[in-house]
Amino acid sequence: MSSHTPEKLAYMVNQIARNLALDPDPVGMVAQHIQDFWTPRMKHMAFALDGARLDPVVREALARLAGQYGAAAAS
């Protein structure tokens, strides 16, 4: 089944990171945001995203979160 969802999720999480870029702890904030607002399915899809499309802050945040969910983030 074709789906545009991964592209959308990549866009969304990069957008979150851009808006939190100047926070004292951007990685922690992005991870917390995904933790708080995304469903498990969206989280697992995010872990599987191609890291090349992601902001470095996002990559780090997803890696941190993936650990908590017993998944590995692709990078």
Added chain:
Amino acid sequence: MGYERQADFGTPEVRSDTQVTCTIDGRAVTVPAGTTVMRAAALTGGAIPKLCATDNVKQFGSCRMCLVEIDGMRGTPASCTTPVAEGMSVHTQTPRLQKLRKGVMELYISDHPLDCLTCSANNDCELQDTAAQVGLRDVRYGYAGENHLDQPADTSNPYFDFDPSKCIVCSRCVRACEEVQGTFALTIDGRGFGSKVSAGLASDSFLSSECVSCGACVQACPTATLQEKAVKEIGKPERAVVTTCAYCGVGCTFRAEMRGEQLVRMVPWKDGKANRGHSCVKGRFAWGYAQHQDRILKPMIRSSIDEPWREVSWEEALGHTARELKRISEKYGRQALGGITSSRCTNEETFLVQKLIRAGFGNNNVDTCARVCHSPTGYGLKTTFGTSAGTQDFDSVEDSDVILVIGANPTDGHPVFGSRMKKRLRQGAKLIVIDPRRTDLVRSPHVAADYHLPLRPGTNVAVLTALAHVIVTEGLADEAFVRARCDWDEYRHWADFVSDARHSPEFLEPVTGVPAEALRGAARLFATGGNGAIYYGLGVTEHSQGSSTVMAIANLAMATGNIGRRGVGVNPLRGQNNVQGACDMGSFPHELSGYRHVSDAGARALFEAEWGVKIDPEPGLRIPNMLDAATDGVFKALYIQGEDILQSDPDTKHVSAGLAAMECVIVHDLFLNETANYAHVFLPGSSFLEKNGTFTNAERRIQPVRKVMEPLNGYEDWQVTQELARAIGLDWNYTHPSEIMDEIARLTPTFSGVNYARLDAEGSLQWPVNAAAPDGSPIMHVDGFVRGKGKFVVTDYVPTDERTGPRFPLLLTTGRILSHYNVGAQTRRTANVAWHPEDLLEMHPTDAENRGVKSGDWVRLASRAGETTLRVTVTDRVAPGVVYTTFHHPATQANVVTTDYSDWATNCPEYKVTAVQVTPSNGPTDWQEGYEELTRRSRRIEGGAMEAAE
């Protein structure tokens, strides 16, 4: 209950710390200093005859009916203009006074048609009552002399008539229009005998005048001169029930005045703490939709959206729906189900829908239409202050010295509060308006903005940061407040950020389009002008940086010490009547009622104990994510109560694709709305007149909604949800919404002191109502922020990815107008269409000329997402490069054009910024035509002659 007019104390209530005592006809009475003799007498129960005075407007002293005698004072002063003094002794009934009053009355009556018995105001007329009160039985002057009896009536307004032959020129209407509404539509023309009331220019009728049909003059009129048409048609009301308007977040309370099961009129309730006796055209007059012939009263089902609807019994509809939900849950998993709660329904109904999803469907896939309006408010204010709500009550505006309005148009969107704000502005408060459009507030009779910053759409954060830059770098911040109440290190970090030269108004001017000097002036005024209050609306939230903008507003309020007392604060103007309540009740997929995150084990445990089920600790899907998941094939069933997501949500094509991919869409509504085109089950809803419950307005005020007539469809909405819950196996047995509120109070710490008995006794309560605030909380964060220390958040300006370019060179922004409400499903079914028959595109003269279009022409409005056609109106209210339209009519499909960009934190759609092109056109687009055909086909009802019309 028999029918009685609401008590009229003659002159307005006075606020004073000093009390004075006087005697009236021998009875002692103590009142605030400044109170009139008339009001004091009325408070003792001894009403003095009056004609030109009424307690909604200031006293005028023209009719000489209210004369009294006062010991030690010469003559017979008018009681409506004489303030009581300590020790004063007043006589209201003496032979001398009786004679004088009778004489005055005779003069009035001699120029008044004596057709009382056939007059529609018979037995509900102050002139008649006063004549009886003064004992007038016959008239000496006769009718042979000159009179006004043959003047024609003005019936142009769809809701009320003006019959000048009955006018006594008391000017109550004129003063109501000025003082209460602030529109200044009426004048008294001429002098003496020739004087008469008129709506604007001689050529004007009420409909063509500046009149906004608020009804204040009709309410103020003591005679049948200004009267609701419905009273003429239906007759005088026999009973009255106090209830709450179901249109906007102001939450006006009304007396629903009934004759049998028929609603005759809605009269603003003077004891209503949100509206203080005022109303707008929607709540006052536009309730006809509730009995409109398009209402669907029987449940309907169909197995595919290509089939016609089939009317079935409630039992069959609910049984079928339950089986479908079960089948889908078994086949695709329980995460394939979800629901949407309504900001139009009551707190109790909303609470039950999210309970059905959390306890019955077994997931957190519940969202609400606040997603598309005020979700950034929830996020932003919770992050900075610790609570997802505005900080003030409406009365607070009476103490504001500087009012900053950003991205809101209160005179259209929140008219009754808009009128109260204008009243304060006429008293001298200063005004700053930040809006791409020159809204009415910027310049209207006796109100002018001190600063209007016409920013480019999408640059709110840049403008707010520039304001903060000026305040911090010019040393205008209230550091004492910040040190006492906020986290100082976070403040320093923020202050360094805003002080950076790249945030100066001069540097940002090319980005925002706002002249730097004006911006500096506005910043200085806000920081130094006294009590500063910020009011904002959807022009703040509906952006890709909606949440950042809300936080930038909160930063500004904290930095200037404008939090925690009357006259200040951060005030989101909520769109729909119960947006606040829907959010409070746990309608978001990540929060239980009272804004507790689903990952909070303690909060979950409370619900698990009460409901006897496990609550999913992971957040559920938001509306846009539900639609994505549906197109991915993993989300299959949706229960939608009282919302029309197809029309109200952005990127219509995406919404319709998502809905079309589902197997069971259940629409629970009054009408076959646009979303119902994609539905498999239709459950008829009940109107606000047909149910009990509560709404919570923008000031956190919980107010009763009372059933004034039986539901036409047989059930109140909460009963339907309960039956659906029972059909899927939940053992729910509520017998009255008060029991649902009791459950809410048990489970929600901010509601623990709320119950129906208290609401009935006190009229309304503002949450939090609990042990810490037993009488509720008109103003929040008084001694400290709910989260402890106020949090400054750095809000960097991140431009939206929606950019103009050669193909789409204009920016489209959207809004609403006074006479219509949201997607218009209700107001379009009332006579309000007289004011706004279609959506129009506002365009600056320069842009119009470049494209060769003029007012009235059809144009094609195209964006990357889609295109539509509508007619243009050329105006310099919008800046060059900006176009504006409303979204009240489905034929326009303005949301075919809006994109799916959204707020970074909440996915609230970016309605306020879309890059578009406008070109001349000669008719509807293929999409509009195709959509019309789909609508026609999907509204067919089997065997019914009826094809529900839109």
